[in-house]
Amino acid sequence: MEFGIVELSRLQFAVTVMYHFLFVPLTLGLSILVAIMETVYVMTNRPIWRQMTKFWGMLFGINFVLGVATGITMEFQFGMNWSYYSHYVGDIFGAPLAIEGLMAFFLEATFVGLFFFGWDKLSKVAHLTVAWLVAIGSNFSALWILIANGWMQNPVGAEFNPMTMRMEMTDFFEVLFNEVAQAKFVHTVSAGYVTASVFVIGVSAWYLLRDRHVELARRSITVGAAFGLAAAFSVVLLGDESGYSATHSQKMKLAAIEAMWETHEAPAPFNLVGFPDQEARETHYAIEIPWAMGLIGTRSLTTEIPGINDLVAQAEDRIRSGLIAYEALLEVRENRDATDPTVMATFEEHSADLGFAFLLKKYVDNPLDATEAQILAASNDTVPMVWPLFWAFRLMVGLGFGFIATMLYFFYRASFKGMNFPRPALHLAVWMIPAPWIAAELGWFVAEFGRQPWTVDGVLPTAMSVSALSMTEVALTLAGFVIFYTILFIVEMGLMLKYIRKGPFQDVEETEAWNTRHNDRLAGRKNPDSIAMPAE
Amino acid sequence: MILHELMSYELLRVIWWSLLGVLLIGFALTDGFDMGVGALLPFVAKTDIERRIAINTVGPVWEGNQVWFILGGGAIFAAWPPLYAVSFSGFYLAMFVILAAFIVRPVAFKYRSKRDDPRWRSVWDWSLFASGAIPALLFGVAVGNVIQGVPFHFTDDLHTIYEGAWYMKFIGLLDPFSILAGVVSFAMLVMHGGAWLTLKAQGVVQLRARMIGSIAALVAVGAYVLAGLWMAVGIEGYRIVGDYVTNGPSNPLHFEVERTSTWLSAYADRPWITVAPLIGIVGGLLTFLGLRAGREVSTLLFSKMAILGVISSVGLTMFPFIMPSSSDPQSSLTVWNSSSSHLTLFIMLVATAIFMPLILMYTAWVYKVLWGKVTEADVSENSHSVY
Numbered sequence: 069m070e071f072g073i074v075e076l077s078r079l080q081f082a083v084t085v086m087y088h089f090l091f092v093p094l095t096l097g098l099s100i101l102v103a104i105m106e107t108v109y110v111m112t113n114r115p116i117w118r119q120m121t122k123f124w125g126m127l128f129g130i131n132f133v134l135g136v137a138t139g140i141t142m143e144f145q146f147g148m149n150w151s152y153y154s155h156y157v158g159d160i161f162g163a164p165l166a167i168e169g170l171m172a173f174f175l176e177a178t179f180v181g182l183f184f185f186g187w188d189k190l191s192k193v194a195h196l197t198v199a200w201l202v203a204i205g206s207n208f209s210a211l212w213i214l215i216a217n218g219w220m221q222n223p224v225g226a227e228f229n230p231m232t233m234r235m236e237m238t239d240f241f242e243v244l245f246n247e248v249a250q251a252k253f254v255h256t257v258s259a260g261y262v263t264a265s266v267f268v269i270g271v272s273a274w275y276l277l278r279d280r281h282v283e284l285a286r287r288s289i290t291v292g293a294a295f296g297l298a299a300a301f302s303v304v305l306l307g308d309e310s311g312y313s314a315t316h317s318q319k320m321k322l323a324a325i326e327a328m329w330e331t332h333e334a335p336a337p338f339n340l341v342g343f344p345d346q347e348a349r350e351t352h353y354a355i356e357i358p359w360a361m362g363l364i365g366t367r368s369l370t371t372e373i374p375g376i377n378d379l380v381a382q383a384e385d386r387i388r389s390g391l392i393a394y395e396a397l398l399e400v401r402e403n404r405d406a407t408d409p410t411v412m413a414t415f416e417e418h419s420a421d422l423g424f425a426f427l428l429k430k431y432v433d434n435p436l437d438a439t440e441a442q443i444l445a446a447s448n449d450t451v452p453m454v455w456p457l458f459w460a461f462r463l464m465v466g467l468g469f470g471f472i473a474t475m476l477y478f479f480y481r482a483s484f485k486g487m488n489f490p491r492p493a494l495h496l497a498v499w500m501i502p503a504p505w506i507a508a509e510l511g512w513f514v515a516e517f518g519r520q521p522w523t524v525d526g527v528l529p530t531a532m533s534v535s536a537l538s539m540t541e542v543a544l545t546l547a548g549f550v551i552f553y554t555i556l557f558i559v560e561m562g563l564m565l566k567y568i569r570k571g572p573f574q575d576v577e578e579t580e581a582w583n584t585r586h587n588d589r590l591a592g593r594k595n596p597d598s599i600a601m602p603a604e
Numbered sequence: 605m606i607l608h609e610l611m612s613y614e615l616l617r618v619i620w621w622s623l624l625g626v627l628l629i630g631f632a633l634t635d636g637f638d639m640g641v642g643a644l645l646p647f648v649a650k651t652d653i654e655r656r657i658a659i660n661t662v663g664p665v666w667e668g669n670q671v672w673f674i675l676g677g678g679a680i681f682a683a684w685p686p687l688y689a690v691s692f693s694g695f696y697l698a699m700f701v702i703l704a705a706f707i708v709r710p711v712a713f714k715y716r717s718k719r720d721d722p723r724w725r726s727v728w729d730w731s732l733f734a735s736g737a738i739p740a741l742l743f744g745v746a747v748g749n750v751i752q753g754v755p756f757h758f759t760d761d762l763h764t765i766y767e768g769a770w771y772m773k774f775i776g777l778l779d780p781f782s783i784l785a786g787v788v789s790f791a792m793l794v795m796h797g798g799a800w801l802t803l804k805a806q807g808v809v810q811l812r813a814r815m816i817g818s819i820a821a822l823v824a825v826g827a828y829v830l831a832g833l834w835m836a837v838g839i840e841g842y843r844i845v846g847d848y849v850t851n852g853p854s855n856p857l858h859f860e861v862e863r864t865s866t867w868l869s870a871y872a873d874r875p876w877i878t879v880a881p882l883i884g885i886v887g888g889l890l891t892f893l894g895l896r897a898g899r900e901v902s903t904l905l906f907s908k909m910a911i912l913g914v915i916s917s918v919g920l921t922m923f924p925f926i927m928p929s930s931s932d933p934q935s936s937l938t939v940w941n942s943s944s945s946h947l948t949l950f951i952m953l954v955a956t957a958i959f960m961p962l963i964l965m966y967t968a969w970v971y972k973v974l975w976g977k978v979t980e981a982d983v984s985e986n987s988h989s990v991y
Contacts, residue, residue, distance in 0.1 A: 129714065130714065130718075133710045133711055133714040133715075134710075134711065136667065136670075136710050137706075137707040137708075139674075140670075140673075140674060140703060140706050140707055141703055141707065143674050147677075147681065147688040147689055147692030148692045148693055148699055148700075149693070151692070151693035151764050152689070152763055152764075154681065154685055154689040155689040155762055155764070158681050158682070158685025158688060158689065158944065159685060159944045159945050159948050160948070161681070162681035162683070163944075163951060163952055163955075165678040166678035166682035166683070166955070167682075168678065169674055169679070170955055170956065170959035170960070170963065171959055173674055174671050174675070174959075175966075177667040177670065177671045178668035178671070178963075178966060178967055178970055179668075180667055181663070181664035181667050182664060182970055182973065182974075185989070185990065186664075188986075189973050190973065229853065231853035232762075232853045232855050232945075233855065234685070234762070236945040236948070237947050237951075240947070240951050535689075535696075535764070536763060536764060536766060538770040540770050541696050541697060541770045544700075545696070545700045548700060552704060552707065556707075556708075560711075560715075563718055
């Protein structure tokens, strides 16, 4: 593969988004876990829960800030590196992004300051409300960004406008209730909840292994396991839902994940493992589970799932249809004040395939000049690289089932064995900490790499989406981001480890001082219970 | 969906043009003092405790303030996609520098006081300085470039092509007029930061902030007036010629644009807009007086007034242009040719009408909870939880 501006821009996007996604899952889940802990504190008034809230809240803060910092890049990168994409679909894609800012970012960012700075400025209930608003804000932001991303996977509620040379929204509610987006949202936030649960259990296990902060650690594991168990089931079920919705929206992605070259008679088998061979278009040494693919993909025994070869043939047809649309588009643009109705009709008939004609732009400036060989090459381009998808998917799913098992075990020990955890299980929990991050990154990879060669499935090819930049510029900023992010990541990990080692604050002096000030203020209030109590 | 037909496309475009202004002004009013405090930090606060006081005046609110910047990006994307596409890819390296500043700043706030090592703290203090000062300057430089026009054109497919070598997209931004515009924005935000510290800090930090802030206020007013005079004699303007529609499809290539001798003819066509620069100048002078006199609340209000006047004067002078093209005036982005579709503008307006009042309400509540000065005792007693 030639390495040009498109590949470099993709690399930059992949690096920055996957980096961003190191911090997001923990933010999503830990914000809720912290709010749950604070809820228990407010309900029971037991200082241990306040201490837990503060301790996990502080780790949340260290992580949150890098999620915010790396998220800024994402909001602007579309315009910087993907300016044609921004022009072409901004009318639809921009809206959820802006609403994300209005509805979610303001909420979480405005209140997160108060969460850390408001302990002795707010009543207990008010502080608890702030904690929940931060959690809700974080989770809302996932909703809107996944509505935006869901539209890239399954572009509904929009049509091409030849006058403005871009896609324009026709139905906001279709964009909003896009089945792909909704399944993705729950799948992604659940992944975040699993991440936070594994993190909390892992760190607590580390304390238990060293006999430190035992009360805090046991309770944290209990909360983490209960929450994590529900989340682990949800992440697998909604992952399945995503797969099901891909059956009708992204057939090629599904076939590639499955390395299903030929259309199989329904119900198709599921390739458990195997070695996909893109050249030969077959999967060597495949171990199949009969019927499973048909059941997962279509939830029926009779519906067929098309294989890659058939999909390539369909793509070729759509390229030819797209060329008709492209030719008509040029005429419509030429005579925009007096368009021949028959030309317009031709355009409208084929406009859904316009994006397929753009696949040829990689080979020729004017798609109408494309040779037969180029059309064939372009239709082959619609197949993403299969083996990375095949394996990333299997690894992710395997980890998902692993999380269910882990959570079940810890939940059982916490609920029925008096929060006693055997040492090997605690060791395992510590070692498992990185696993949800790996699973989450694999999930992104499958979703985004599997969408190639499109930025917007069937509408706009990736190769056409980039800005007209020089390699130097993109290379400079890529290097800048990598260096910059790496430094920040090292600093973050250093602080995280420092504060985990240090453990919850049990600074006697600070607590004394806090108590004195607290009592002073209580003297002037009628309702003393409404002010938060200090930790032990 | 036909509800959006209730409002004309033209009206929605004008509303979104003013909302663009509201966002920029909202950003400058809130995040502006964060940047100002950052730029002032090494000069108003010398010891560690002084620095912590200065930092903690913005500590609980910078995160919310920064969202104005992010929302600005998102709203431009949603309401003005061509502007989003052209400006961010056009100011590519400058954007990277601004992003870098906005990435390092949260981390600096959060991590600075997490270790006791003085070198560690000093590195983050200087990061806070750079991440405040550099964007404060660059935002003005960008505005200076937009006023003069930016060298880009569209292809028939509406691909944006930027003229010139890649490094010129950065070095080329730094012409004398744009640098002057940068001085205006830099001095204005330093003034705003000074006004904020006057309100939130005490003692020596406040004294120094008042001193530097008042100088900045004079510089801002002086540079602003100078830039206005320069625009009267040396900067060309743009205008749309021929017949055009204000409710047609958003396609810049459907318009004819030519250059004029000056932007300031707008003041002859629409004399009422003179009020904007007047508010800017008077606000700046009042801020100067307020800082000198040590007035706290009113000075911050005057400073806000100055920012409001200065930013809105740029938009009102250029209307309906948003981003003219110097190399191919026909490609210029205006209110009439670079918005989203009728439906999207309407939906975004509904979303804004629902959420903006909520945001303003809860932001006001948070500021109210945090009302009062940040003192040495606040910082030392809560050493673990504050910055």
